[in-house]
Amino acid sequence: MSKSPHKDGAVEAPKDQYFQNGIRLFKTKKYELAVEEFKNSIELNAAYFQPYLMIALIKKTQEKFEEGLQWIEKALDQKPEESYCLYVKAFILGQMGKMNEARRILDLSLAINSENIEALVLNATMLMAAHEFEDALLSINKALEIDPTNQSAQVSKLVVLESLGWTDKLQEYKHEVDRLLFRELFLDVSDAVMRIVFAADKGPERIKPKLSILEKLTINLKEAIAYFIYGNTQNMAEIYPHYIKLMYKLQNDPHFNGLPIKNIINRKCFPIYNRLKKNNAIASIENALDRANDFPTYSAETAQLKTLMYTLGAMIRSVNLTKNRLYDLFIQVIDALGHGLYTGNQRGTGHSLTSSEINSIEHNYTDLKKNPGNRITINLEDVNTFMMVVEHAIKLLRLFIARA
Structure with a gap:
């Protein structure tokens, strides 16, 4: 079987069952069994570099660097200019103390693929x-x-x-890291909100009032996270009251026992607690519950934009959208909405959204529409839906900035 490139120039991986079994075993950390499967794949067809690479990665993980070096060199025999293989070789050489050679190989890797x-x-x-x-x-x-x-x-x-x-830059970047992490958590909470909405739509009438309360509490948590990400405050502790109020309701209301939505919200929101605890941003439950006030009522236009913002987040999670150009475009729109809705001296006042930011979104939208490439792995119907939502968002953002 010959090597046939994908459209992006990458070489196809082996399609035999041995290789697929090896990948599955590798993911479950059954390394010795995985090695045997990869060796079987090589016996079937020795022309592919991937089985050699996978064995090298296993040896690297096991810190068997001499063996790892032998296997990565076999991978490079099949594909001498594979950037990732060169990176793995450089890593192994570095672990073996051969720093000069490691630097030389790493330079080759980056010369082939600087990204x-x-x-x-x-x-x-x-x-x-x-x-x-x-x-x-x-x-x-x-x-x-x-x-x-x-x-x-x-x-x-x-x-x-x-x-x-560089102390000031260090503190500034620590906040940036927290902001990026909470943006991922914002996507999870947005997904939780949407799942509650769907549960209320499909569930029995008797549970709908309870789900409505749950939806409001989850939206409040989403709002608190958004203000931390995009607002002027760096006080992560403002998130905790809304987190604990949601969890307190979820755990202590028997109406939610046995409902799948309870486990979903727990799974989506618990990482928030871990992050807050790591940053010493939690307080006593009693004090937190007292501080968990509802956010103010917004105008119809603002409410529409806020709904659009968490809908975009839920859409990313709904299809497990991986980090590609479409994901980047959605995040760009979410950030623009965040700058428009949450940045200001007081809640709901002022914004940092600019026309150039919207122009950049429109440019990336147009470029993606013309040149979707092959990195978007969801089906065409979903892509078209996502693009329509982005187009709608651009129109709303332009109206928003025109009226501000």
Whole structure:
């Protein structure tokens, strides 16, 4: 079987059952069994580089670096200019103490693919080890331009800023990391709101009033998170009262026992508690419940935009939209709505939304419509629906900024 490239230039992975079994076993950390399956795949067809790479990754995980080096070199025999394989080789060489060779191989990896995030982070790590902190920061920043939510890059940047003694920038970036993390949590809570709405629509009449209360509490939590992300406050503790009020209602109201929505909300919202606890942003339950006041009633226009904002978040989660151009476009619209609705000296007043931000969204929307590429993995009907929502959002944003 020959190597046949995808449209994006990537080489097809083997389609045999051995390779698929190996991937499944690898994901469940059954490494020895996975190695046997990958070896069987190689016996069936030795021309693919992926089985060799997967065995190398297993050996890397097991810290069997000598063996890992042998397998990654076999992968490179099949595809000498595969950037990721070169990155893995550089990583293994670094772990073996062969830093000069590791740096040389890593440079080759980045020369082939300068957007390989893992290679950029490894490059930064090597530069930090050599106390070349400012160069390390450049490499990390490039990785974060590609994916601002990459946790390895985030941690590396925090380490570099601390090493450089840039205290103000360190604190500023810590808040940025929290903001990005809570933006992901905002998507989860938005999805929870939408699921409550669907449950109320499909559920029995007797439970609808209770679900209505639950919906309001979840929306309040969403609002508190949005104000932390986009507002002028850096006080994460303002989120906790709304979190605990929702959880208190959910756990203590017997009407929700046995309902699937209870488990869904718990799963979606519990990471919020972990993050708040890590940042010492929790208080006693009694004090929190007293502080969990409802947010003010908004104008019809503002309410429509807020609904659109969490609908976009729910749509991202509803199809498990991976990070690609469509995901980026949705996040760009959500951020624009956030800047328009939550940034101001007081709640509901002022905004930082600009025409250039809307123009950028429209440009990316038009470009994606003309050149969707092959990185969008959801079906065409969903893509068309998503694009219609973005088009609607652009119109509403232009009206909003015109009236502000």
